[in-house]
Amino acid sequence: MLARRKADALQGTLDLLVLTTLGRSPQHGYGIAAHIQSISDDMLRVEEGSLYPALHRMEHLGWIRADWQTTENNRRARMYRLTRAGEKRLAEEHARWERLTKAIGKFLRYA
Amino acid sequence: MGWLRRLRNTWSRRDDDFEEEHRFHIDALRERYEREGLTPEDARQAAQRQFGATSIVRERTLDADMFRWIDDLRRDIAYSGRLLLRSPGFSLLAIFCLTIGIGANAAVFSWIEGIMFRPFPLVAGQDRLVAVTSTSRGTSDRSGVSWPDWRDMERASTSIDAFIAEHITGTTLSVGDRAERVAGSMVSANYFDALGIHPILGRGFETGEDVGRNAHPVTVISYQLWRDRFHGDPAVIGRTQLLSGLPHTIVGVAPEGFYGTFVGYAFQFWVPASMQPQFDSGLYALEDRSARWIEGFVRLKPGVSIERAQADLSAIAEQLEKAYPDTNRGRGIKLWPLWQTPFNGATVLQPTLVIALLVVTAVLFIACANVGNLLLVRAFGRQRELTVRLAIGAGRARIVKQLLTEGVMLSALAGAGGLILARWLRDALVFVTPPRGVAMHLTGELDWRVFVASAVVCAAATLLFALVPALLTSKIDLAAALRAESGGVVGPRSNRVRSTLVIVQVSLSCALLIGAGLLIRSMLAVRDASPGFDAHRLVTTSVDLFTSGYDPSRAKTFQDELIDRVQAIPGVESAALSRMTPFSYRTYSTAAVAIDGYVPPPDQQPTFEYNEIGPGFLATTGIPLVAGREFTRADDERTLPVAIVDETLARQFWPGREAVGRRLQLKGQWLQVVGVAAAARYHNLLERPQPFFYVPLRQHFTATTALQVRTTASVAALAPALVREIHRLDANVSPSEVITMREQIDRTTAAQRVAVTMLVAFGGVALVLAAIGLYGVMASIVAQGRRELALRMALGAGPAELLRLVLARGLVLTTAGIVIGTGAALQFTRLLGYLLYGVGPRDPVAFVSAMLMVAVASVLACVVPGWRATRTNPLDALRG
Numbered sequence A: 001m002l003a004r005r006k007a008d009a010l011q012g013t014l015d016l017l018v019l020t021t022l023g024r025s026p027q028h029g030y031g032i033a034a035h036i037q038s039i040s041d042d043m044l045r046v047e048e049g050s051l052y053p054a055l056h057r058m059e060h061l062g063w064i065r066a067d068w069q070t071t072e073n074n075r076r077a078r079m080y081r082l083t084r085a086g087e088k089r090l091a092e093e094h095a096r097w098e099r100l101t102k103a104i105g106k107f108l109r110y111a
Numbered sequence B: 001m002g003w004l005r006r007l008r009n010t011w012s013r014r015d016d017d018f019e020e021e022h023r024f025h026i027d028a029l030r031e032r033y034e035r036e037g038l039t040p041e042d043a044r045q046a047a048q049r050q051f052g053a054t055s056i057v058r059e060r061t062l063d064a065d066m067f068r069w070i071d072d073l074r075r076d077i078a079y080s081g082r083l084l085l086r087s088p089g090f091s092l093l094a095i096f097c098l099t100i101g102i103g104a105n106a107a108v109f110s111w112i113e114g115i116m117f118r119p120f121p122l123v124a125g126q127d128r129l130v131a132v133t134s135t136s137r138g139t140s141d142r143s144g145v146s147w148p149d150w151r152d153m154e155r156a157s158t159s160i161d162a163f164i165a166e167h168i169t170g171t172t173l174s175v176g177d178r179a180e181r182v183a184g185s186m187v188s189a190n191y192f193d194a195l196g197i198h199p200i201l202g203r204g205f206e207t208g209e210d211v212g213r214n215a216h217p218v219t220v221i222s223y224q225l226w227r228d229r230f231h232g233d234p235a236v237i238g239r240t241q242l243l244s245g246l247p248h249t250i251v252g253v254a255p256e257g258f259y260g261t262f263v264g265y266a267f268q269f270w271v272p273a274s275m276q277p278q279f280d281s282g283l284y285a286l287e288d289r290s291a292r293w294i295e296g297f298v299r300l301k302p303g304v305s306i307e308r309a310q311a312d313l314s315a316i317a318e319q320l321e322k323a324y325p326d327t328n329r330g331r332g333i334k335l336w337p338l339w340q341t342p343f344n345g346a347t348v349l350q351p352t353l354v355i356a357l358l359v360v361t362a363v364l365f366i367a368c369a370n371v372g373n374l375l376l377v378r379a380f381g382r383q384r385e386l387t388v389r390l391a392i393g394a395g396r397a398r399i400v401k402q403l404l405t406e407g408v409m410l411s412a413l414a415g416a417g418g419l420i421l422a423r424w425l426r427d428a429l430v431f432v433t434p435p436r437g438v439a440m441h442l443t444g445e446l447d448w449r450v451f452v453a454s455a456v457v458c459a460a461a462t463l464l465f466a467l468v469p470a471l472l473t474s475k476i477d478l479a480a481a482l483r484a485e486s487g488g489v490v491g492p493r494s495n496r497v498r499s500t501l502v503i504v505q506v507s508l509s510c511a512l513l514i515g516a517g518l519l520i521r522s523m524l525a526v527r528d529a530s531p532g533f534d535a536h537r538l539v540t541t542s543v544d545l546f547t548s549g550y551d552p553s554r555a556k557t558f559q560d561e562l563i564d565r566v567q568a569i570p571g572v573e574s575a576a577l578s579r580m581t582p583f584s585y586r587t588y589s590t591a592a593v594a595i596d597g598y599v600p601p602p603d604q605q606p607t608f609e610y611n612e613i614g615p616g617f618l619a620t621t622g623i624p625l626v627a628g629r630e631f632t633r634a635d636d637e638r639t640l641p642v643a644i645v646d647e648t649l650a651r652q653f654w655p656g657r658e659a660v661g662r663r664l665q666l667k668g669q670w671l672q673v674v675g676v677a678a679a680a681r682y683h684n685l686l687e688r689p690q691p692f693f694y695v696p697l698r699q700h701f702t703a704t705t706a707l708q709v710r711t712t713a714s715v716a717a718l719a720p721a722l723v724r725e726i727h728r729l730d731a732n733v734s735p736s737e738v739i740t741m742r743e744q745i746d747r748t749t750a751a752q753r754v755a756v757t758m759l760v761a762f763g764g765v766a767l768v769l770a771a772i773g774l775y776g777v778m779a780s781i782v783a784q785g786r787r788e789l790a791l792r793m794a795l796g797a798g799p800a801e802l803l804r805l806v807l808a809r810g811l812v813l814t815t816a817g818i819v820i821g822t823g824a825a826l827q828f829t830r831l832l833g834y835l836l837y838g839v840g841p842r843d844p845v846a847f848v849s850a851m852l853m854v855a856v857a858s859v860l861a862c863v864v865p866g867w868r869a870t871r872t873n874p875l876d877a878l879r880g
Helices: A008-024 A029-039 A048-061 A084-110 B002-011 B015-035 B040-051 B054-065 B068-086 B088-117 B147-156 B191-195 B223-229 B273-279 B306-323 B345-381 B383-391 B396-425 B428-432 B448-474 B478-483 B491-528 B552-568 B617-621 B647-653 B715-729 B741-784 B786-794 B799-835 B844-870 B874-879
Strands: A064-070 A076-082 B129-136 B160-164 B166-175 B178-187 B218-221 B240-243 B246-253 B269-272 B292-294 B296-300 B331-337 B538-544 B572-578 B589-595 B607-613 B625-628 B642-646 B663-666 B669-677 B692-696 B704-711
Touching: A008 A029, A008 A048, A008 A064, A008 A076, A008 A084, A029 A048, A029 A076, A029 B015, A048 A064, A048 B015, A048 B054, A076 A084, A076 B015, B015 B040, B015 B054, B068 B088, B068 B396, B088 B345, B088 B396, B088 B428, B088 B448, B088 B741, B129 B306, B147 B160, B147 B292, B147 B306, B160 B191, B160 B306, B166 B223, B166 B240, B166 B269, B166 B273, B166 B292, B178 B273, B218 B240, B246 B273, B269 B273, B296 B306, B306 B331, B345 B396, B345 B448, B345 B491, B345 B741, B345 B799, B383 B396, B396 B448, B428 B741, B491 B741, B491 B799, B491 B844, B538 B715, B538 B741, B552 B572, B552 B704, B552 B715, B572 B607, B572 B617, B617 B704, B642 B647, B642 B663, B647 B669, B647 B692, B704 B715, B741 B786, B741 B799, B741 B844, B786 B799, B786 B874, B799 B844
Parallel strands: B178 B269, B218 B246, B607 B692, B642 B669
Antiparallel strands: A064 A076, B129 B296, B129 B331, B160 B296, B166 B178, B218 B269, B240 B246, B538 B704, B572 B704, B589 B607, B589 B663, B625 B669, B642 B692, B663 B669
16 A cells, blocks of 8 residues: 555655554554554555554654563563654644645535 | 664664564464454464565565665675685686785885885974975086085075985994994984984984084984894993994984985984084085085975975075175075985986886786686676576666675775785885995885775776676676577677787786886896996905094005005006095085186086096006096195096087196196096996096095905905905904995996886786786687587588687787787887986887797797697587
């Protein structure tokens, strides 16, 4: 769905989904994918081949931070959480998305 | 700081982390599918499907995590390393060729750095140091500067930080029971401070120690002298040491690695300039404005250009000319960049070093052509592999990058080897330079400039030898290559390139050999050249009575008795004294001379060199007397002052007229010309004739003299007899080194010898490298053409015809190379300039013999592949 080297808008969308998910609580990769899928009623599916590069990229950009934690059923999982910069980024992405959808909605109504 | 983390990740990949993270994800998926009711096996497969190709996920994640190109590079290096190890023969040969090419360059860089640009180890701020000489209007004379002039300039100049005066000198040094000749320097008191040299023991000279006739007998000795002769004893400070016949107090020890400020010599001691009379046999020059003996350096103030300093000093010289017309008429001052210093070894070696640079560049080209050839041969062998890599999607750029990486690895290894080679070669100049009887210092400098220059050479070499094969290889036509059964795709195109490379190699080595041939011919001509006198069976030494404490009247008696005794030695035909030995590194007396009947332009003063000679000097050395008579014992202080002029002087000032009976004025005294001597060479064999004259030793006395002996005996037989006769007169007097005049002359041809050695050595290396290259190309042409040869054989061609076929191909390349090389040599041999003596730059013998050598080497290089061609088994070859 979100292949590498696609336009910024789409990549931004994946970032937005991930950041929003992490905004609620820290989560591991599988959890992020599952969350996005279930909240969107299976409408949005994130391919693992895109998710992990995106996570690592955002980690290098300093938006999210990762550390190894033990889950309730005693397995080590790499948990991602938002950083201060990530929170700021989330707000920006959110605002941008609002503007974009508003513009598209307006366009669809009046075009 | 994402990039920093990426960089860190590049060097320590966290594969395990990815594994675990992905496994966790897949496990989580599998558990979900199981909860949704799939069998464990189906759930596992579904989870795997859902996650996708693990390797692709990992690769993409890696892209995000690190700098891809660094990782690629690392892979290329590892891959190239494996390749190089897999064919060690190829790798060693390539590295060997390049090591010679790069090492030779690095060595010559280090020589140029260490001899011309930073010649004086430990001396601070050498980039602001310039050499100073005086000039004489209307001539190309470059003498030193007089001490009073030097001091006046020091006071008046505005652009100079420091005036560092010195003059090379020498003495016989006896410590314990060993005596040896050592070189040293008479210097201004600021010498060590101005050069930034801090003695490791004691002190340098103090202000005022360079003033007053023989007033400050103190000396600073070299580290080497201190360690070798005084056993590194710290108590040496304050001890006295006899130098030039006078006890000097040792006040300091120079630091290790400081050799003084004279290219070529390693100084062992320094004395203040005030000691000049003691070291110059009593001639007092410190207050004499006409005694131009200072060979000095000045350090420019920061930011001052050499031109501005020149203008500053020229203005002062003009004022001095006005103030002291008697001594300074027509005299000026000239500044020289350090590498053009006229009064030491720098100028002698300069053209040699320039030639060396050209030669090693040519050798590098040849080495690069060789390695390029080798790489092409290998690329040919790897064609299948490369084709497959291209076919499964490797980018061409990626392949070029990989081949270049291989090239860089080769040249990096060779560069490292080259620097080691250069380290060994640092001292090579000293070994090929004829010894001069005292410690020498001619050493390359391996500093960061040399490293940078060598790195640039490595990079250029890589581009030269690796880029062409890489580009050629990447142009493989995929479809054709996959279709073809074997070979033949890189073939024709690369053969053309490789043939071109061979032609370049052959032409370069041909040109080098022509250069070497010319220099060998000129060396032979120099060996046979006449110095203007008969150097055979002539032996020379010197006897220093001044430092043995003789006053003039005792010295005169000693000298007369010495000549009588030496002439009585069996085998001795004649013997004579003179102040200077011809072809010595010391300087003749020089003076402004007025000439009977010649009025010089008002702002000029003819200045000539002359020698003070004893009776029979001309007869002993074999300089023919053209007119008049030679000096006799009757020409002494009581009789009329006389002179003998040489033909050059006579012809220049009294053309077509009798010279005998005319007069010339030296230092205010008129001398009657009593004889005309044939023109001879005075300093070296290559000099142009210049006016010269002789005066009787008795009328211009010195107690320090050279002794020339014409003998039928060998040096080995004569030397002990000489010492015996001298010791009979005075057991405390010893002659210096007893050598033949031939050897004395040979010592002046150092530059030629160094150049010859270098060109012959490198020309030989070049020829071998070129032959290897030709052999390689011929061998692979034969290998590629196996089918064709087999076919010819099958159709009835005999071995002789096949051999002829292969040889003909090789000789076409060789001939092209020889033609181009000869053409280039015709243009460039002029550069050998003054190193050529007695041969023209287009000497046919040198040209033809070089061409023959190249031709012979080429035939040898072709014969083996040709012979192998005749042994082709047609059946095997045709079956493929």
